[in-house]
Amino acid sequence: MSTNSIYRDLLLDHARHPKYSGCLEHPDLKASAFNPLCGDELELTLALSGETIHDCRTQVRGCSICIASASMMSEFILERTLSEVLQISKEFSKSLRKDTEDIPETIESLRPLIDLKPHRSRIKCMRLAWDALEDCAAQHQT
Amino acid sequence: MQHHPLASKVRDDFPILKREINDFPLAYLDNAATTQKPNCVIDSLLDFYSTHNSNVSRGVYTLAEEATEIYEEGRESIAKFIGATDSGNIIFTRGTTESINLVASAWAQHNLKTGDRIIVTEMEHHSNLVPWQMAAQASGAELVYWPITPEAGSTSVGLLELEELEELLTDSVKLLAVTAVSNVLGTVNPIAKIVEMAHERGIPVLVDAAQAVARMPIDVSGLDCDFLAFSGHKVYGPTGIGVLYAKKERLDEMQPFQGGGGMIRQVGRQSSTWADSPQKFEAGTPPVAEVSGLAAALEYVSDVGISEIQKHEKELTAHALNRFAEFSDLELYGPQDTCDRTGVLSFNLRNVHPHDVAQVLDESGIAVRAGHHCTQILHERLGVAASVRMSFGIYNEVSEIDRLFSSLDRARDIFLD
Numbered sequence: 001m002s003t004n005s006i007y008r009d010l011l012l013d014h015a016r017h018p019k020y021s022g023c024l025e026h027p028d029l030k031a032s033a034f035n036p037l038c039g040d041e042l043e044l045t046l047a048l049s050g051e052t053i054h055d056c057r058t059q060v061r062g063c064s065i066c067i068a069s070a071s072m073m074s075e076f077i078l079e080r081t082l083s084e085v086l087q088i089s090k091e092f093s094k095s096l097r098k099d100t101e102d103i104p105e106t107i108e109s110l111r112p113l114i115d116l117k118p119h120r121s122r123i124k125c126m127r128l129a130w131d132a133l134e135d136c137a138a139q140h141q142t
Numbered sequence: 143m144q145h146h147p148l149a150s151k152v153r154d155d156f157p158i159l160k161r162e163i164n165d166f167p168l169a170y171l172d173n174a175a176t177t178q179k180p181n182c183v184i185d186s187l188l189d190f191y192s193t194h195n196s197n198v199s200r201g202v203y204t205l206a207e208e209a210t211e212i213y214e215e216g217r218e219s220i221a222k223f224i225g226a227t228d229s230g231n232i233i234f235t236r237g238t239t240e241s242i243n244l245v246a247s248a249w250a251q252h253n254l255k256t257g258d259r260i261i262v263t264e265m266e267h268h269s270n271l272v273p274w275q276m277a278a279q280a281s282g283a284e285l286v287y288w289p290i291t292p293e294a295g296s297t298s299v300g301l302l303e304l305e306e307l308e309e310l311l312t313d314s315v316k317l318l319a320v321t322a323v324s325n326v327l328g329t330v331n332p333i334a335k336i337v338e339m340a341h342e343r344g345i346p347v348l349v350d351a352a353q354a355v356a357r358m359p360i361d362v363s364g365l366d367c368d369f370l371a372f373s374g375h376k377v378y379g380p381t382g383i384g385v386l387y388a389k390k391e392r393l394d395e396m397q398p399f400q401g402g403g404g405m406i407r408q409v410g411r412q413s414s415t416w417a418d419s420p421q422k423f424e425a426g427t428p429p430v431a432e433v434s435g436l437a438a439a440l441e442y443v444s445d446v447g448i449s450e451i452q453k454h455e456k457e458l459t460a461h462a463l464n465r466f467a468e469f470s471d472l473e474l475y476g477p478q479d480t481c482d483r484t485g486v487l488s489f490n491l492r493n494v495h496p497h498d499v500a501q502v503l504d505e506s507g508i509a510v511r512a513g514h515h516c517t518q519i520l521h522e523r524l525g526v527a528a529s530v531r532m533s534f535g536i537y538n539e540v541s542e543i544d545r546l547f548s549s550l551d552r553a554r555d556i557f558l559d
Contacts, residue, residue: 007498007556012556016557037513038496038497038514038528039514039521039528063497063498064497065498125497
């Protein structure tokens with residue numbers, strides 16, 4: 001693999017062996033996200049205890065970046081509250097903007113994904129799982 | 143082996159091909175999406191804006207007359223290129239999509255009623271599908287799909303069978319919309335025969351020539367089609383310019399598409415009357431520079447020679463088909479014979495997502511498309527969500543195809559354990 005490859009080891013590891021893959025049988029919240037550009041789709045199921053996400057699964061039909069992002073997100077959001085992860089998702093979005101340079105410490109572990117932001121065509125792949133997460137958070141609020 | 147000399151002859155005409163991408167020479171294999179532009183097209187845009195720029199048909203001063211002449215001469219040369227006898231049958235649009243929407247809105251919605259049918263095929267681009275869904279919903283008509291041949295184990299993969307069409311051509315069919323060349327399978331459809339069969343039953347035919355226009359001769363008079371649509375940017379011309387050819391009888395049945403300047407005869411306080419065709423369908427300031435660029439592109443293509451382009455593309459396609467046959471982990475969609483197809487080849491590398499394949503190829507300077515290529519119905523039919531597509535232009539070389547196949551090894555190394 002060449003040094004300029006966007007496929008870093010960590011991402012590849014997540015892509016090949018995604019964490020929390022699948023569907024929860026009795027989720028408290030469920031959301032789908034769809035990438036109309038390539039037809040990829042993802043379903044996120046969450047189990048809550050109070051406000052806290054205590055289990056989650058993602059079912060992904062997508063590329064390696066999409067799968068890796070969903071896997072990293074799942075690790076990241078467990079045992080956090082919905083409002084906390086919503087805030088994280090917003091920070092992640094902001095960090096993917098072209099003109100954002102600093103990455104807040106809170107999302108340092110997402111840096112391998114954020115490093116891919118020059119590949120603008122892959123932003124949607126990275127965001128698919130997070131879009132579903134935001135959808136879940138919105139459902140919970142209403 | 144002696145290769146067809148076309149690519150080496152024309153490559154210098156395309157400045158973008160000198161670019162390096164990720165330290166590799168650019169191998170541009172996404173010509174079904176858009177083609178690169180030769181110097182003569184770039185120069186014509188530059189020349190228009192630096193020398194002749196003004197609005198058309200609205201001034202008596204020298205520049206306005208020059209711009210009007212460029213615009214109307216462009217219409218003449220485009221009519222000639224596609225074999226239309228009268229430039230009055232040529233309507234300028236923004237592209238194939240707008241051309242088809244124009245027919246759906248200005249013709250179909252006024253000529254369809256509940257119970258009518260529109261035949262489309264399973265291989266249509268969304269631009270030759272969604273406008274018909276909208277027209278059908280507005281008029282109470284319905285879409286009927288002409289299926290493609292099954293992909294399992296036959297050489298007649300991804301073709302349209304005329305026997306199937308025979309069954310579908312019932313009295314309630316009021317339009318048949320079909321692509322001349324599939325933007326995914328590369329299939330070349332027997333348009334002349336299709337038009338003949340439809341016309342025997344008095345059914346108008348719209349031909350989507352977006353992929354065909356840069357790959358084969360187009361003769362609307364010979365085909366006798368009712369409508370034909372294409373985009374300038376897929377035939378080495380600028381973006382933002384498209385063409386709709388419509389037969390006189392159909393033009394007479396059409397209501398205006400958009401209202402505004404240029405399309406009126408007289409405007410009253412409550413209602414207006416319309417200009418004659420084609421101005422009736424060209425509201426607003428038209429894309430004059432783009433028309434001049436498209437005319438330059440079509441002149442360039444004519445100078446190169448459509449038959450030379452066909453020979454060259456056939457050689458590239460045959461080479462690619464041979465290379466596909468070497469790899470059991472590559473699944474190629476569409477006909478396997480160069481007689482039935484052209485240089486648009488979609489495939490999947492087993493167990494690797496098309497996005498990932500395309501990204502790895504880009505790291506070697508190879509530009510291909512990954513996704514559903516605006517054909518969700520077709521991909522559903524093929525049983526895959528997406529595919530990788532390589533598609534050839536006049537400047538592509540056999541060596542670029544070989545580079546693609548070599549680079550697929552990198553994708554295998556990265557993604558397959």
